[in-house]
Amino acid sequence: MQPGLTPEQKLILKGRDLFFNETFAGNGRSCGTCHRAENNFAIDPVFIAGLPKDDPLFVVEFTPALAKNFENPRLMREFGLILENLDGFGDLENVFTQRGVPHTLALRTSVNSPNGPRTGWSGDGAPLDGSLKAFAVGAVIQHFTRTLNRIPGVDFRLPTEEELEALEAFQLALGRQEDLALPLSLKGTVAKRGQEIFLDNSLGKCNVCHGNAGANASLGGQDANNANFNTGVENLEDQPIDQIGERVPPDDGFGVPGDGTFNTPPLVEAADTGPFFHNNSIDTIEGAVAFYNGRAFNNSPSGQFLAGTDPKGVGIRLEATQVVAVAAFLRVINALENIRASVDLIQGALGKRFAIFGNAGEQLRLAAFEIEDAIRVLQGANLHPQAVSHLESARKSVTKAKNSSFRRKLLAMASLEELQRARAELVGP
Amino acid sequence: MMKKLAILALVAALLGSYRAHGQQMTEKYIPVGAYPALAGKLTILGTIAAVDEPAGTITLSAADGDRIFQITGGTRIWLDRSLLGQPNMDGALTDVGAGLKAEVSAMGPEQAGVARWVKVQIPSTR
Numbered sequence: 001m002q003p004g005l006t007p008e009q010k011l012i013l014k015g016r017d018l019f020f021n022e023t024f025a026g027n028g029r030s031c032g033t034c035h036r037a038e039n040n041f042a043i044d045p046v047f048i049a050g051l052p053k054d055d056p057l058f059v060v061e062f063t064p065a066l067a068k069n070f071e072n073p074r075l076m077r078e079f080g081l082i083l084e085n086l087d088g089f090g091d092l093e094n095v096f097t098q099r100g101v102p103h104t105l106a107l108r109t110s111v112n113s114p115n116g117p118r119t120g121w122s123g124d125g126a127p128l129d130g131s132l133k134a135f136a137v138g139a140v141i142q143h144f145t146r147t148l149n150r151i152p153g154v155d156f157r158l159p160t161e162e163e164l165e166a167l168e169a170f171q172l173a174l175g176r177q178e179d180l181a182l183p184l185s186l187k188g189t190v191a192k193r194g195q196e197i198f199l200d201n202s203l204g205k206c207n208v209c210h211g212n213a214g215a216n217a218s219l220g221g222q223d224a225n226n227a228n229f230n231t232g233v234e235n236l237e238d239q240p241i242d243q244i245g246e247r248v249p250p251d252d253g254f255g256v257p258g259d260g261t262f263n264t265p266p267l268v269e270a271a272d273t274g275p276f277f278h279n280n281s282i283d284t285i286e287g288a289v290a291f292y293n294g295r296a297f298n299n300s301p302s303g304q305f306l307a308g309t310d311p312k313g314v315g316i317r318l319e320a321t322q323v324v325a326v327a328a329f330l331r332v333i334n335a336l337e338n339i340r341a342s343v344d345l346i347q348g349a350l351g352k353r354f355a356i357f358g359n360a361g362e363q364l365r366l367a368a369f370e371i372e373d374a375i376r377v378l379q380g381a382n383l384h385p386q387a388v389s390h391l392e393s394a395r396k397s398v399t400k401a402k403n404s405s406f407r408r409k410l411l412a413m414a415s416l417e418e419l420q421r422a423r424a425e426l427v428g429p
Numbered sequence: 430m431m432k433k434l435a436i437l438a439l440v441a442a443l444l445g446s447y448r449a450h451g452q453q454m455t456e457k458y459i460p461v462g463a464y465p466a467l468a469g470k471l472t473i474l475g476t477i478a479a480v481d482e483p484a485g486t487i488t489l490s491a492a493d494g495d496r497i498f499q500i501t502g503g504t505r506i507w508l509d510r511s512l513l514g515q516p517n518m519d520g521a522l523t524d525v526g527a528g529l530k531a532e533v534s535a536m537g538p539e540q541a542g543v544a545r546w547v548k549v550q551i552p553s554t555r
Binding site (some may be wrong): 085086087088089090120124125126128129130133134137149150151152153154158164 | 453454465468510
């Protein structure tokens with residue numbers, strides 16, 4: 001145990017242990033089964049492909065009682081999709097949706113809305129009061145059960161209120177604790193232009209719903225906080241999931257019956273947490289930005305709303321160069337967030353701040369993943385090669401630090417210096 | 430002016446579609462009274478004092494006195510059989526008997542006397 005912890009920090013650590021280790025007497029899954037710390041608290045097909053056969057994620061493949069109507073292994077492995085019975089468990093054969101796993105980063109900035117908390121892809125992921133605290137109750141019933149009878153005390157045990165409190169504290173402590181204040185003094189030409197387009201309410205219009213690249217909207221002068229919108233993703237043509245012959249009912253979003261709306265995710269963390277949208281329909285951040293150019297979005301209620309505010313009646317219409325510029329902006333702010341997070345993790349390992357993941361080795365291991373993500377999102381669009389060079393040095397140092405007892409501090413400090421150099425390549429003071 | 434009105438109407442339509450509730454369908458699987466702190470503001474816990482089938486009402490004896498709730502065609506009635514180690518299931522007003530421990534979720538403030546759902550606990554000795 002770290003010395004001098006506050007009661008809140010102790011609660012966070014309790015929540016962390018529950019999140020990763022507690023199976024609630026169920027089928028072997030924990031929250032961390034789908035929300036992996038080393039993969040930005042989400043999973044995707046590439047990550048899934050590296051898991052062993054007996055990983056609890058694949059419980060449906062080795063548990064006869066769950067063989068039917070619990071998960072679709074093909075959709076899970078090929079598209080990273082998880083089965084959800086959001087409209088009830090009454091007709092498992094026909095009433096279900098297939099959704100991606102949203103990350104749980106920056107929740108402190110994104111779970112509030114004027115009409116109550118919003119959790120999960122459609123904002124109604126939690127039972128009871130709909131709060132983040134109550135979310136785990138629904139998750140245990142949906143994903144942790146031993147059989148499809150879903151009997152509390154037999155197929156799982158429900159979390160206690162104290163456990164829910166700890167789980168909430170841990171989740172709220174993950175990732176960014178506040179929104180950015182745009183514009184940033186970006187150094188890259190393309191990313192800088194992308195930021196201008198993003199913030200331009202007559203061109204990119206991104207900032208209307210994703211204020212400061214977060215998850216909070218401002219509509220017609222009203223602060224809508226973390227709102228739900230129907231952006232037409234369900235009407236997108238040629239979605240991969242529609243091409244493989246598996247029957248997947250339409251996802252009607254929020255409520256029962258659904259109103260077709262989905263909750264706005266933050267964008268700072270987007271570039272390294274694809275695939276995108278509730279059904280993982282698009283793999284690249286460029287594709288996700290381009291979605292807003294298409295018919296599906298522009299014919300949707302949200303697209304029509306934007307068109308209604310435009311002097312020429314246009315929803316969103318960007319040239320290819322502008323799509324790439326907005327995506328470059330999102331890549332750069334994602335890399336900056338990776339750098340911020342990895343600095344926090346390394347400083348935690350050095351005892352300079354609260355270490356949410358406990359021991360120094362784990363803090364450094366996760367810092368290496370964050371740095372790797374920064375490299376990947378920048379290299380994915382040939383952005384800032386000099387920053388990438390510093391990041392690669394930082395990754396090498398932090399990996400050595402993790403494996404070293406005697407030189408850990410020195411190597412960790414070297415990594416921090418390289419991270420500051422990388423950051424300086426991306427943004428000015 | 431017309432454009433501003435159109436924008437406001439759209440904003441109202443977008444915001445007005447929001448309903449503050451949780452994942453309601455999962456409620457069926459949560460035992461009666463399992464989360465008093467989380468459900469306290471949203472549900473009323475008590476014991477069924479009376480059932481008036483012709484009138485479609487139930488009377489719940491709660492901590493702050495008796496409360497009468499209207500049961501409509503949209504009200505869901507759930508039988509909490511967790512004490513029996515059996516799956517919870519859908520029920521009907523005829524399953525709701527006096528003396529059973531129950532939890533009621535009422536509609537919003539404007540329809541506080543109408544039940545959204547009623548969950549009754551089937552005792553292990555029944």
